[in-house]
Amino acid sequence: MRATRGVLYPARLPDFHRLPPATAARDLAVWFWIPEWSIEPARSSRQEIVGYPALNLVVENGDVSLSGATTRASHRELTGTGWAVGALLRPAAVAALIDDPAALVDAEQPVVAPELADGVSAAMASGEGHRERAVAVFSEWLARRVGPLDDSARHANALVEVLMEEGAADSVEEAATRLAVSLRTLQRLAHRHVGVSPAAMIRRRRLQEAAEHLRLHPSVDLADLAADLGYADHAHLTRDFRNVLGIAPRAYRASSAQDVRSAAAPS
Incomplete structure (x- = not known):
């Protein structure tokens, strides 16, 4: 899958990176997407996506959430300063995270995963090479959570x-x-x-x-x-x-x- 195919207005993207998963998670995630933004006060950046039919596991602001496939284009208004680290999940990872992904279509739910949140947050604050370290932490956690594939x-x-x-x-x-x-x-x-x-x-x-x-x-x-x-x-x-x-x-x-x-x- 081409990395930019679902982005409707690439010119509007903030500092944005897509990194491959570590070896441990290559059958579990297509890629990891990492936006980092710093937007002037009273301004915002509207990001519009027609997403892949897949689930995303996302770490942001110390929280972890799982979002389902979407039936419409979606958007998000970015404000202030922040970052997110998301995994575009392969289907093989889904069963370990949710029993019924159809119930999560056009929705999201929190995931209790403090080890993942803390590990990714520490990696993102670690200076040069932070994105690669965040992906390594996320990949290892995902591999442990899913276990051997059937x-x-x-x-x-x-x-x-x-x-x-x-x-x-x-x-x-x-x-x-x-x-x-x-x-x-x-x-x-x-x-x-x-x-x-x-x-x-x-x-x-x-x-x-x-x-x-x-x-x-x-x-x-x-x-x-x-x-x-x-x-x-x-x-x-x-x-x-x-x-x-x-x-x-x-x-x-x-x-x-x-x-x-x-x-x-x-x-």
Whole structure:
């Protein structure tokens, strides 16, 4: 999965880093994301995301929270000074953290993990190399919490690879064939380890790719883009885009271009 695909306005990001997990957690986290910000008083920075269909485990301000997959674009207003360290979880990590990830869709819940909170907070305050130390601490804690992986967890990781990564399946049926499982098994894996259906995961990938294309290639024809991404027509793409992102593709293309121009302008 490409690191910036779900970020709607990358030019607005604060000091932001995505680091790979340590070896112990390579089957448990796709990456760790670490924003650090210091924003002038009375100002804020609005961050807008159309997230991956996955759960995130986050340490911020001494607290730990688990957030579920989302059905709409989400945003957050950053103010003051702060940081967060989040793990974009692979499905294999989910069962050790929550019994029913579907109950956490569009929601979050606190996690009692003082060792994780204290360890990551100490690493982030440790000077040069702090981000790498935070990821190492987080990775080791996650590996201990999850323990050895069973076949179901490994199959769930493969499910996300087939549905979300380069060369991804274009349909639920194709994904089941690639994984050599039944449609029912595919649905069960997605529900238990992600919380949303395989079809919803495919739709989210297409929308992320649509937004990325509009941002990086503003002259792209919308009808051509819709066909390339597997939509029935331009109207289908526009309807999906507006329903999830809250904005039409043409309007998003214009606002994204304006953001890039503003970021490039001398301060």
